[in-house]
Amino acid sequence: MSVLIEAIGFGIALGAVIALGAVGFTVQFGISNVLNITYGALLTVAAYLGYYLLQLGWNVWVALAVTSVAMAVLSVIFNRLLLAPLSRRGTSFVGVVIVTVAAGIILQYCVVAVAGPDTVSYGQLSGSTVKFADLVFTTSQLIILAIAVVLMVALHMLLTRTQFGRAMRATSANPVVARGCGIDTDRVIDVTWLISGALCGAAGVALAISTVTFDFTLGPTFLIYMIAAAVLGGIGQPHGAMLGGMVVGVVSQVASAYSNPAYQDAYAFAVLILMLLIRPRGLFSAGTASARRLAG
């Protein structure tokens, strides 16, 4: 029994990190309609950026915030330079995926070239533990959880309660018509990538905190967890991605607690493949326009 509870605790902590990244991924995919595999490499870049800031003696949460801002800017530049021109040329979906995979590989090997292939660590973060019933969390885990929840709620409000959010959803459903209605779709897309990049930065640092040691393969592995969470929750739904992140986190931790831990990743990946093949619109909702489109 204690094994189960412990695993659930680990799962929730991991789930919060996954959710953080998944929310960023799902918003960007849902609105700009680009499947961005480079997101994984960007997570790695964020983790290393945080690592170097820590080396400078910064506080880890300040480093997280600064990384987040830096990645937000980087993310907008990435889209403007690479992906926006592709969509103007009418490159096929597969073409775009190939480009994002290639960009991810370039970034990943640049990281290796700069930082080397060895594993690095943020070191043990000081802080007390908090107990809820039988679940034990470190303060850093709780802070990550809180950040994830707050950002998720804020994004959900933005999308559903504000005029700008409506413009974002309109852009998602049909960018050409949205432009015709006077929506500045370029600005909408920029903001989307800004938000997604910020979340990516935060998630990258959070990942580095929670995995303790990491190397250049950090991002791509966890990207799959995040995609699984985003698909589970329905693409374009921040609250869905949040819930999806929790499900993926808990399921993979519980499953690996009761079997060979080497298979931990395999469970998450298998869940994703099954979801995509059986219910690509997500478990919890009808999904967004892009989620509906892809099924037909």
Place this chain on the structure above:
Amino acid sequence: MVVLLVYLGTDLLAAWGLNLEFGVTGVVNFAYIVLVAAGAYFYSVFTLGSPAASGGFQEYILGMKLPVVVAIVASALICGVLGCLIGVTGLKRLRADYQAMVMLVISILATTIIGADTGLFDGNAGLSLVPNPLASINLATRGWYYVAMVAVVCVIGYLVLRRFTGGPIGRTLRAVREDEDAAVAVGKNIIGLRLVVQAVGGVYAGLSGALLVGVIGGWSPSSWEYVETLALLTAIIVGGLGNDGGVAIGTVIVPVLILQGVQFLPQIHSVPGLTEDLGWIILGLLTIAFVFLRPQGLIPEHRPRYGPRRRAGASAVAVAGGPAGVTLADAPVTVAGGPAPVVVSDRPAPADPDGNGSGPPRRHLAELVALRPAEAAGTANGPAGGAAAKPIITVTGMVKRYGGVHAVDGASFSIDAGRITGLIGPNGAGKSTALGLISGFLRLDGGQIEFNGRDISRLPAFRRARLGIVRTFQLPREFRALTTIENLLVAAPGQRAESLAGLVAGASLWRRDEAMLVERATGLLETFGMLHVQDERAGHLSGGQKRMLEVMRALMVSPRVLVLDEPMAGLSPALSERVEAACRELADGGLSILLVEHELRAVERLCERVVVMAQGKVISEGRMAELRTRKEVQDAYVIG
């Protein structure tokens, strides 16, 4: 050097296999490297002895010590089966980028599982001491024999590959790549074709893996990470999607020169492995550069020309007068040198309302369409009578729901044999849905569809097309990268070149069939005044030409029931008349047509019986002139 050449050969096999899948057929298989890996693993465990015999330092299944030739063939075949299995995931029609994602994840999942498990193929440590297939030859010369062996396999591989990528079957596969729905509409079994392609691609992957592991002697998960598929894809993109020769050049450049070549660069600083990283970075940059600057690759896909040198005017007429010899007797397509590309039939179609005009042109079009004699005979008495026409398709209580909306709500009507039946109604009446249900593109939620007394409600769309129920699309869906005439050729039913026999026997079996098809296609192009664009890529045609192409392609299937979805929408009056004239001629020749059209005057001229739908139900039917006076029809149009 020897190893490098073997790399080239095995990469070539793999790149060709993937090009057949992705470049030619458009199957998104980002897990291709898994198949190469499977080939290597299976070859290894087939040739290795039992694990215990080699000291038990590695753990694996089988260990059968099979003869090498058997092992290579068996691994290739197993990979063919695996290729099919991976192909099954593609049956769920996801958007292409989602498919790519599924494949990437499958690839990573496979590496994770094989790497974690110690029982199957020795986990992350991998297999080693794999026997070289030429172990009996002395070590000094063995390498070159190996290169020769790989070269022979590559040459055979290339020749076999050409059977798939060249000729009519290659054309059909490319049509599947360009537009799956349109391929189904002309009766192609796209699921079957894709599975065959993935099986063949799998065999190539398996051969590649087996030959590779034979020379390097070991295989582990680090040899086949998902990025290796990207290396192959880059080779294809650089060389030219869908072009076997281009892909060969791409393979020399990408996996060989770049990924292997960097090893010969001096090591930079003291960082080990940096130059290999550099290889991947260059590869990534190359991919992006090509997608941006030259998406068609170094050597673009080449399409055969059928006409002589394309000069507007006289030359086109010359072709028509040549082997085909089919012209509309009273409406010769006079492209006569002038710049005007299209000349309307000089027999104004509406001026011949009773359909009793002179015979020859009708017979010609009927011949071109290859109307089936039984149908033609059944209505030989001519259409003017209007006496009870036999229904060829009967629809009873047809229902289609989208969520809570009943798009078609218990509609019943019939399509007359050898006549043009109109289907009209206000927007949202369910006409297009009804058409999708009849042609099999949508699944019935209730009711029944009978074709010549046979229940076809459950037949898949491509089977209905093969029976002769052929639809066109409201928005033209041409096979963009194929030429105009190829768009027609691909649609011909029952091509022997697409059969197993055609693949085995090669061109000798189908050359004559093909010549006859070209003749038919040329005749159709001429009738519709499009001979001058026969070698133009269909993607470059104008809106009106694409619409005509849509109709011609459907005719090329030799339909028994032609289902036209607003064929005249957006056509100029001249082209519109040409379509109208063709419809009339075809009906006179015995073809049954269901015409969905908003241009009611054309419907009135063409159709004896018109079915009116509104809100998913049939509200009226009869002659157009009568319908105009009926209150329910007026109400539907005014209110609906």
